[in-house]
Amino acid sequence: KQEVTQIPAALSVPEGENLVLNCSFTDSAIYNLxxxxxxxxxxxxxxxxxxxxxxxxxxxxxxxxxxxxSGRSTLYIAASQPGDSATYLCAVIDNTDKLIFGTGTRLQVxx
Amino acid sequence: DAGVTxxxxxxxxxRGQQVTLRCSPKSGHDTVSWYQQALGQGPQFIFxxxxxxxxQRGNFPDRFSGHQFPNYSSELNVNALLxxxxxxxxxxxxxxxxxxxQPQHFGDGTRLSIL
Numbered sequence: 001k002q003e004v005t006q007i008p009a010a011l012s013v014p015e016g017e018n019l020v021l022n023c024s025f026t027d028s029a030i031y032n033l034x035x036x037x038x039x040x041x042x043x044x045x046x047x048x049x050x051x052x053x054x055x056x057x058x059x060x061x062x063x064x065x066x067x068x069x070s071g072r073s074t075l076y077i078a079a080s081q082p083g084d085s086a087t088y089l090c091a092v093i094d095n096t097d098k099l100i101f102g103t104g105t106r107l108q109v110x111x
Numbered sequence: 112d113a114g115v116t117x118x119x120x121x122x123x124x125x126r127g128q129q130v131t132l133r134c135s136p137k138s139g140h141d142t143v144s145w146y147q148q149a150l151g152q153g154p155q156f157i158f159x160x161x162x163x164x165x166x167q168r169g170n171f172p173d174r175f176s177g178h179q180f181p182n183y184s185s186e187l188n189v190n191a192l193l194x195x196x197x198x199x200x201x202x203x204x205x206x207x208x209x210x211x212x213q214p215q216h217f218g219d220g221t222r223l224s225i226l
Contacts, residue, residue, distance in 0.1 A: 004153070034214065043115075043201055044154070044217040089153055096167065098144065099203075099215060101153030 006102035023090035115218035136204030
């Protein structure tokens with residue numbers, strides 16, 4: 001059974017810091033991995049999708065990497081801003097074609 | 112271009128009641144998936160609908176049922192509500208291509224509170 005873990009559970013940093021959020025999964029037979037952002041009481045906004053054949057994806061200040069063999073992905077946020085404050089969720093899609101989520105990292109960036 | 116829309120946004124029910132949640136997929140999408148997100152947890156897959164049929168199901172009891180209509184919209188029904196059913200219910204839509212869902216787009220969810 002696929003299990004997804006995210007570390008740390010919560011993070012509080014001053015504005016301007018570079019951040020790394022971690023995601024690990026137990027079964028390397030995934031088809032892709034997706035990072036989402038969730039604001040309080042809201043739905044999920046897709047940030048980056050990495051297909052199994054890819055090693056990384058970049059969008060603006062965000063960079064996500066994927067190492068299938070070790071069952072790990074990282075989300076790198078450069079020059080963090082207060083507007084980045086949210087919960088960040090990673091999810092994998094395996095051969096059952098459904099998203100399996102971690103419990104998220106709650107990020108607070110203070111001015 | 113409207114994204115995924117869900118209704119209602121908030122709902123309060125009592126134990127034992129029944130509830131119906133609704134979802135309209137993003138324009139051009141044909142597949143709808145439902146997720147339950149308890150407070151402080153990641154979303155858990157409930158089931159997925161494609162071509163008006165349940166394509167696959169997560170580990171949820173039969174009290175949870177659904178339907179997809181010809182216009183691809185979907186409903187989630189929960190019978191005999193329990194306190195533990197209190198959660199944010201998220202709908203996601205996608206386009207099925209060659210048997211695989213393309214990236215799923217999420218609505219803002221329905222917050223269900225059971226008293």
